[in-house]
Amino acid sequence: MSNSVLEIKAISGHAGPTPGRDASRDYDVCKLIDVTTCIGCKACEVACLEWNGYPFRETVFDNTYQTMPDLAWNYYNLIRFNEHVAEDGTLSWLMRKDGCMHCAEPGCLLACPADGAIVQYQNGIVDFNQDNCIGCQYCVTGCPFNIPKFNHETKKVHKCTLCSDRVGAGLEPACIKACPTGCLHFGSKDDMKDLAEKRVKQLHEHTSHKSAGVYDPPGVGGTHVIYVLHDIDHPQYYGGLPKDPQIPLVVRIWKGPLKWLGNFAIAAGILTAAAHFVRYGPKKVEEGQKKEVE
C-alpha cells in the first residue's frame, strides 16, 4: 500500500494554507540534527536514558562540556564538545549529538554473522536484536562511525534504535521530544533534507557561516540521521565526524569476494576428493605380500 493515500489534501474550516499539505508521508524516517542551534543542554541524553530504562551513569569531567569520553552500551546518545579555534583566531564551541547514523548501507549489518541480529527496517531504521546477537562485535568492525558498544556482562552489543518502538507506534524519538531549542527534527527523509537545505540557505544568507552544509554522507548510501553543520568542509571538527565515511574496504572484500572464493574452494576441495576417489579408488597394499600374511 502506498502511503500517499494518507497525505492531506484539504481540511475543512481552516483559514489560509492547509497545514500538512504536500508534506511527505513516505515510509522512510529521518532525524535532523541542526548543530548550529544546539546549546549542549543534554536533554536528549537524559530523555534517551529515560525512555530506554537505563540508569544515569557517572559522568567523567574532562574540562569540557561533554558528559563522558565516549558512547556506552547503555548510553546511545552523547553530545560531543569541541572548542574550535578558527584560522582567524575566533573561538567556537561545537556541540554535536553523536549516535547511530542509521546508514542506508549499514556496515554493521554487512559484517554481522548472526542470523537476524541486525535488522534494517523499510523506514530506514537499523536496529540491533540482542536476542540474536552472539557478541562477536563484527558490527564494530563494520561501522565507520564507531557507534556499537559492547556489554561485557551480557556479551551483547547495543546502539541507538532511533526509538523504533516509539516510531512504530507513531511517536517521534525520545530525544526529539526533549530538545528545547528545536535543534532536533524528525520526519520523512525528503522533508528533513528540505528543512536542512532551508536552514543552510538561511545560514549562508544571514550569518557568517558561508560554508554551512548538510551532512548526509553518500559513501554509506546516505543516512537516516543528518546534520546541519556550520562548516561542512571540516566535519572532523565536530568530535571526529568522518569526512567521507565508507564501509571499510576490508569488510567489503571479506563479506564479498573472499567469502565466495572460500566457499567455492571448500566445495571444490570436497568434490575433488570425491572425484579422486571415484577415479583412483582406495590405495591397495601389495597383493603378493598380502597372500603371505593370509
Add this chain to the structure above:
Amino acid sequence: MNAAATEYAPPDAIQRYTFHERVMHWLTALSYSYCLATGLAFYTPHLFWLAVMLGGGPTSRFWHPILGIGFFLGIIWMHLVWRRQMEITETDKRFLSNVEDYATNRDDRVPPQEKYNGGQKLYYWLMYYGMFLLLFSGVFLWFPEYIPFSLAWVRHLMIILHECAALITIGGFIVHVYMSTLLVPGSMTAMIHGFVTRTWARTHHRLWYIRMTGGDPVGKE
C-alpha cells in the same frame, strides 16, 4: 606392542601410534573440528545452522576461542612429540617431486618412505604454522573491545588474516580427512587402535618397516 593394542591386533601387527600419540591426535582433532564447525558458522550464513546445532550462536562464540586454545595446546604437544620425525628430508623431497605417481595410486613407482611421507609432513607443518596465524589473529578477534577505534585497521587486518589462515588449514584438513578415511584403508585403524599390518607398513612406509622389523619379510613371524 603394548598390552592395549595387542587385544585388537593381529599377531604380526606393528605399532604405529602409542596410546599417548592417539590421545594427543584426537584431542587436537576434536578441538580443531569444533573450531572449524563454529568458525564456518560465523563465516557464511548458509552454515550458521552449525552454530545452532552446537548450542546456539552465543555459546559457539563463547567456546570457539577457548577450544582454539585447546587446538593450540594440542599442536604444541604434537610438536614436542613429533617435531624430529616431521623434519623434511631428502627422501621426502624425492617423494614430493614424484607426488603425481602417489596421487594417481601408481605406488610401485613411489620411492620408499619413512614413518611419515613428505605429504604428511607438509600437512603437519601447514597446521603448525597455520595454528600460530590463527592464534595470533584470533586473540584480537576474541577481545576486539580493547582495540581503540583509531586502530580499526588492526581489527580489519586480523579478520582477513584469521579467515585466510583458516581457509588454508581447511584445504589441508579436507585432504587429511579424505586420505585417512577413504584413500588409505588401514590408516584410521592405526589412529584408533594404534597398529598397522605388516603389509600396510611395507607398502606405504617401507623404510620405517625395515627399521621396525630389521627387514624381516612379511608374514614370517
